[in-house]
Amino acid sequence: MTTPRPTPPHRVATTVTTLVVPLLLVLVTVVVALSWTPRLPDPLAVHWDAAMQPDGFGSLKDMVAIPVLFAPLFAVGMWALAFWVGRDTMTRRLAAGSAVGLTVLMSVVVLGSLSVQLDLADAADAPGIGHVTAWAFAGGLLAGVLAGLLVPRDAPMPSSAPVDPAAPRTALADGERAAWSRTTTSRAGGWVGGVAVLVNVVLAVAMRTPSLLIVAGALGLLLATMLVVRVSVDARGLVARSPLGWPTVRVPLDEVVAARAVRIDPFGEFGGWGYRIGHGGRAGFVLRKGEGIEVERTGGRVLVVTVDDAATGAALLNTLADRARSAATSG
Amino acid sequence: MLFRIDPGSDDPLYAQLAAQVRTAVARNELRTGERLPSARELATSLDVNLHTVLHAYQELRDEGLIELRRGRGAVVTGHAAPDLKELHAAVDALAATARRLRVAPETVTTLVKEALR
Numbered sequence: 001m002t003t004p005r006p007t008p009p010h011r012v013a014t015t016v017t018t019l020v021v022p023l024l025l026v027l028v029t030v031v032v033a034l035s036w037t038p039r040l041p042d043p044l045a046v047h048w049d050a051a052m053q054p055d056g057f058g059s060l061k062d063m064v065a066i067p068v069l070f071a072p073l074f075a076v077g078m079w080a081l082a083f084w085v086g087r088d089t090m091t092r093r094l095a096a097g098s099a100v101g102l103t104v105l106m107s108v109v110v111l112g113s114l115s116v117q118l119d120l121a122d123a124a125d126a127p128g129i130g131h132v133t134a135w136a137f138a139g140g141l142l143a144g145v146l147a148g149l150l151v152p153r154d155a156p157m158p159s160s161a162p163v164d165p166a167a168p169r170t171a172l173a174d175g176e177r178a179a180w181s182r183t184t185t186s187r188a189g190g191w192v193g194g195v196a197v198l199v200n201v202v203l204a205v206a207m208r209t210p211s212l213l214i215v216a217g218a219l220g221l222l223l224a225t226m227l228v229v230r231v232s233v234d235a236r237g238l239v240a241r242s243p244l245g246w247p248t249v250r251v252p253l254d255e256v257v258a259a260r261a262v263r264i265d266p267f268g269e270f271g272g273w274g275y276r277i278g279h280g281g282r283a284g285f286v287l288r289k290g291e292g293i294e295v296e297r298t299g300g301r302v303l304v305v306t307v308d309d310a311a312t313g314a315a316l317l318n319t320l321a322d323r324a325r326s327a328a329t330s331g
Numbered sequence: 332m333l334f335r336i337d338p339g340s341d342d343p344l345y346a347q348l349a350a351q352v353r354t355a356v357a358r359n360e361l362r363t364g365e366r367l368p369s370a371r372e373l374a375t376s377l378d379v380n381l382h383t384v385l386h387a388y389q390e391l392r393d394e395g396l397i398e399l400r401r402g403r404g405a406v407v408t409g410h411a412a413p414d415l416k417e418l419h420a421a422v423d424a425l426a427a428t429a430r431r432l433r434v435a436p437e438t439v440t441t442l443v444k445e446a447l448r
Contacts, residue, residue, distance in 0.1 A: 179335075179376035309360075
């Protein structure tokens with residue numbers, strides 16, 4: 001039985017944060033760049049080598065081509081994702097955050113590398129843009145986080161309909177309390193990520209570039225959010241959270257339609273590891289191939305999380321949701 | 332793992348929790364290095380007093396089944412899971428005999444408890 005899934009909420013907010021804001025940012029970037037034309041050398045330095053010497057030259061058109069073409073295309077893609085399948089808050093947050101973040105990063109790179117060339121006679125004298133790159137990454141990250149925070153949350157969507165009777169259950173005596181908890185760690189991801197962080201640290205020391213340590217640190221933090229997840233099921237519902245506390249996904253008992261144990265293939269279904277959005281807007285923590293819990297929620301949302309002993313967790317979630325509903329109807 | 336407590340049972344709550352961890356380790360459902368939820372998390376989850384969970388965890392630590400680490404919760408230790416195949420076989424045999432002789436389960440557990448003293 002497939003009931004039509006409701007359309008994602010907050011479509012106006014999604015359009016503003018994920019499409020209008022990035023497009024305005026690109027527009028502002030182009031207008032500012034054009035207004036600087038009289039003060040810029042011709043040709044311009046458009047590329048710098050590893051020693052921060054300009055080694056590629058071109059016109060203003062070459063300089064703004066990438067942000068003008070790529071950033072709007074990316075924003076449109078993110079907007080389409082959030083607009084059509086962004087039924088849960090996290091999907092809309094990630095879409096808005098990456099669209100705005102990437103646009104700010106590109107705008108700062110373009111305007112920053114133009115600003116160092118203002119009033120130069122010859123672009124070959126242009127100074128390095130190491131600080132511009134640093135500002136671009138920091139600005140992009142900050143803007144992305146801000147945009148994500150501006151995205152409105154899902155309103156609570158409690159259901160009084162019974163949980164799917166075909167879904168698995170746990171036998172619990174009246175008055176008996178139960179809780180289930182399990183941690184998933186991505187071993188393969190841990191190795192790959194650990195090596196990447198190590199390479200960064202070694203490069204930072206060998207090349208005497210302390211800024212690479214920041215990259216290593218940022219990568220480590222990112223991995224902490226992507227490689228470990230603790231899943232628990234109790235009287236408050238299901239909670240899946242990374243050790244840093246973000247991302248965290250909660251499914252209250254009154255929003256459970258049905259929970260099941262499923263097989264999950266990160267690459268086949270989600271295109272990779274981490275917090276992922278897959279076909280049809282199924283979203284969640286996909287850390288390794290194998291068993292996981294799939295929770296069908298109200299509002300057409302589907303959460304997945306890879307975890308061992310998924311059958312026990314899913315069955316307990318259904319049973320506790322049954323209990324909460326019968327308590328709500330009788331009380 | 333699945334923790335369950337029955338406030339209606341005669342066994343104290345901490346003993347119910349500890350018994351479940353022991354069983355899970357003996358059945359190899361909990362493997363070495365597996366992390367149990369922190370005492371605070373588990374107490375909130377089951378809506379019991381924090382000291383109830385701490386009492387259970389301390390008992391398990393004293394038995395060498397888990398290690399308690401500050402801020403990291405409880406971790407199942409390596410030497411905790413001896414091969415219990417022989418014991419499982421003996422328990423199965425005991426259960427079969429008890430059923431054949433129609434001895435009540437309570438009587439059997441009392442006999443086992445006394446024998447282990």
